[in-house]
Amino acid sequence: MDITFEKVDYTYQANSPFEHKALDSMSFHLPTGSVTAIVGHTGSGKSTLIQHLNGLIRPTNGKVRIGDYVLEPKKKPKHAKALREKVGIVFQYPEHQLFEETVEKDIAFGPRNFGVPEQEIQKRVAESAQAVGLRADLLKRSPFELSGGQMRRVAIAGILAVRPRVLVLDEPTAGLDPRGQKEIMDMFYRIHQEQQLTTILVTHSMEDALAYADQVLVLDKGKKYMEGTPVEVFSQRQALQQVQLDVPEMFQFLLKASDRFGKPVAYQGQDVERLAEQLAALAGDPNE
Amino acid sequence: MHAIEFRNVSFRYEEDQPYVLRNVSFQVETGEWLAIIGHNGSGKSTIAKLMNGLLFPSEGEIFINDIPLTEENIWEIRSQVGMVFQNPDNQFVGTTVRDDVAFGLENRGVPRAEMMERITSSLEQVRMHDYLLHEPYRLSGGQKQRVAIAGVLAISPRVIILDEATAMLDPLGRKEILDTVHRVQAEQQIGLITITHDLNEVMQAERVLVMNDGEVWMTTVPRELVKKQTELQQIGLDVPFVSQLAHALQKLGVPLTEEPIDHEELLDTLWTLHSRK
Numbered sequence: 006m007d008i009t010f011e012k013v014d015y016t017y018q019a020n021s022p023f024e025h026k027a028l029d030s031m032s033f034h035l036p037t038g039s040v041t042a043i044v045g046h047t048g049s050g051k052s053t054l055i056q057h058l059n060g061l062i063r064p065t066n067g068k069v070r071i072g073d074y075v076l077e078p079k080k081k082p083k084h085a086k087a088l089r090e091k092v093g094i095v096f097q098y099p100e101h102q103l104f105e106e107t108v109e110k111d112i113a114f115g116p117r118n119f120g121v122p123e124q125e126i127q128k129r130v131a132e133s134a135q136a137v138g139l140r141a142d143l144l145k146r147s148p149f150e151l152s153g154g155q156m157r158r159v160a161i162a163g164i165l166a167v168r169p170r171v172l173v174l175d176e177p178t179a180g181l182d183p184r185g186q187k188e189i190m191d192m193f194y195r196i197h198q199e200q201q202l203t204t205i206l207v208t209h210s211m212e213d214a215l216a217y218a219d220q221v222l223v224l225d226k227g228k229k230y231m232e233g234t235p236v237e238v239f240s241q242r243q244a245l246q247q248v249q250l251d252v253p254e255m256f257q258f259l260l261k262a263s264d265r266f267g268k269p270v271a272y273q274g275q276d277v278e279r280l281a282e283q284l285a286a287l288a289g290d291p292n293e
Numbered sequence: 294m295h296a297i298e299f300r301n302v303s304f305r306y307e308e309d310q311p312y313v314l315r316n317v318s319f320q321v322e323t324g325e326w327l328a329i330i331g332h333n334g335s336g337k338s339t340i341a342k343l344m345n346g347l348l349f350p351s352e353g354e355i356f357i358n359d360i361p362l363t364e365e366n367i368w369e370i371r372s373q374v375g376m377v378f379q380n381p382d383n384q385f386v387g388t389t390v391r392d393d394v395a396f397g398l399e400n401r402g403v404p405r406a407e408m409m410e411r412i413t414s415s416l417e418q419v420r421m422h423d424y425l426l427h428e429p430y431r432l433s434g435g436q437k438q439r440v441a442i443a444g445v446l447a448i449s450p451r452v453i454i455l456d457e458a459t460a461m462l463d464p465l466g467r468k469e470i471l472d473t474v475h476r477v478q479a480e481q482q483i484g485l486i487t488i489t490h491d492l493n494e495v496m497q498a499e500r501v502l503v504m505n506d507g508e509v510w511m512t513t514v515p516r517e518l519v520k521k522q523t524e525l526q527q528i529g530l531d532v533p534f535v536s537q538l539a540h541a542l543q544k545l546g547v548p549l550t551e552e553p554i555d556h557e558e559l560l561d562t563l564w565t566l567h568s569r570k
């Protein structure tokens with residue numbers, strides 16, 4: 006589903022001393038089938054932005070289009086439930102979306118709520134739990150008696166079980182161990198491609214933005230600050246540092262290496278092994 | 294003096310459940326920074342909760358500043374341990390940011406005038422002073438983490454435990470907050486324990502405790518830890534970018550004698566090799 010923001014403002018606690026404009030004239034377009042990374046400093050408006058995508062909040066001014074659904078100020082959206090089924094959001098803190106007695110019931114909640122047949126629900130629960138690497142013996146536990154990373158996995162499984170068309174992930178790898186981070190991101194990417202989803206990834210990991218996104222949207226104080234492919238965005242280190250961000254570690258290293266050896270070592274999508282070959286050549290072949 | 298010592302600690306959440314910690318022993322010196330890493334569910338947060346007496350060992354003993362932790366002295370000891378939880382929502386008690394930071398100070402009987410000073414300086418240190426009268430639950434994810442850290446800095450504890458407390462911060466913010474905590478730790482000779490999945494953060498600590506499935510897998514220094522790339526990957530962990538790169542270079546026959554701790558060290562070595570040609 007195509008997603009468009011047209012001059013969207015969002016104001017918290019309007020007409021109070023705490024009034025705060027969290028989104029300021031935000032416009033952008035995310036084509037169907039794309040992965041977009043949204044990055045930005047603490048409090049820049051990322052979580053506020055994504056809460057528009059399934060109608061949890063509506064713009065104060067402007068318009069949001071998600072496929073055929075339109076969100077406008079003050080108008081209760083039609084088909085709100087259908088929109089929530091189509092757009093699955095994994096929240097920043099998993100506790101915010103866990104509430105059932107057992108992990109199993111929690112994962113089943115979404116599909117049950119949207120009227121999926123019971124037999125199919127069981128199948129989806131098992132599939133989703135496996136996709137996020139949850140041990141079977143945890144399914145009968147209370148979701149609140151889990152470790153942080155285990156809770157994160159349950160929250161993700163609950164969204165996957167609904168089979169949304171738009172996948173919205175707010176810091177999905179925070180709290181996951183290094184293997185989990187890689188496995189879960191690869192899993193999202195596989196599902197994204199197999200089911201041709203539209204995916205939005207909010208992240209502080211510039212590495213993930215580089216590895217998985219087609220386009221990167223940079224926010225600063227509620228405004229769009231920059232937009233482009235990962236390579237376009239990450240070739241502007243100074244501009245990113247001005248808004249509390251940085252380039253991926255690979256880019257940081259390449260800049261320092263270029264500096265040290267006095268010749269440019271450019272980013273060409275190389276992995277660690279390829280970079281090692283380049284550096285070995287720079288340092289001088291030891292076998293000569 | 295040991296800021297913290299675990300002696301053969303085992304723990305299970307219920308009598309009829311399996312142990313989630315088995316025979317865990319380690320020490321943190323006063324003024325030392327220890328990082329704890331381990332796969333999801335390996336027992337890190339359970340260790341943290343045992344350290345400040347939220348949980349009690351099923352077996353074994355815990356010492357804080359060389360004093361054994363008991364049900365009797367728990368309040369006294371807890372006042373010396375400042376902890377930031379994995380999810381800051383679990384620790385907010387005040388209705389405003391200011392009240393929240395004040396709460397810990399009131400509990401410790403800090404006089405009114407000094408309280409205001411400490412609230413101001415700790416919130417300034419994490420750049421949240423502008424939010425003094427905001428409600429904690431209305432903050433962004435990263436702002437909540439900053440306020441939770443201010444709450445701990447304000448009480449000047451003898452031990453600080455950060456359980457993935459910077460996971461929601463932007464890249465520069467994370468560096469800045471960690472530098473701040475590290476500076477306070479060094480100045481006041483506090484014992485600092487950071488639980489983290491951030492491999493670069495681990496490299497800044499003095500020592501590392503690796504947990505695996507409820508047991509201590511290894512206690513070591515970062516430079517030794519990164520030699521174990523394959524073994525760490527087998528238990529769900531990894532080594533930082535610079536170590537991966539160094540190991541790839543070694544495979545190509547580039548003679549690196551020491552494990553680099555950061556980009557600069559690796560580039561220095563490569564430059565030296567280059568200049569010798």
Ligand SMILES: Nc1ncnc2c1ncn2[C@@H]1O[C@H](COP(=O)(O)OP(=O)(O)OP(=O)(O)O)[C@@H](O)[C@H]1O
Nearest residue numbers: 017027047048049050051052053431433434435436
């Ligand atoms: N419920 C709320 N009421 C009032 N203000 C809010 C509320 N939620 C967020 N804000 C404010 O709106 C701004 C944007 O918050 P948002 O949560 O969208 O940021 P974010 O980019 O997701 O940040 P982070 O990376 O820290 O999660 C912040 O200044 C925050 O304090």
Ligand SMILES: Nc1ncnc2c1ncn2[C@@H]1O[C@H](COP(=O)(O)OP(=O)(O)OP(=O)(O)O)[C@@H](O)[C@H]1O
Nearest residue numbers: 150151152153154306313333334335336337338339
């Ligand atoms: N309240 C609880 N009741 C029962 N079991 C629990 C409870 N909290 C945690 N556990 C279990 O204890 C084990 C250790 O959990 P702990 O939270 O210490 O892990 P962790 O290393 O902090 O993991 P993470 O990296 O995911 O935060 C896990 O298997 C978890 O499921």
Ligand SMILES: [Mg+2]
Nearest residue numbers: 052097433434
């Ligand atoms: Mg957020």
Ligand SMILES: [Mg+2]
Nearest residue numbers: 152153337338
């Ligand atoms: Mg934990």
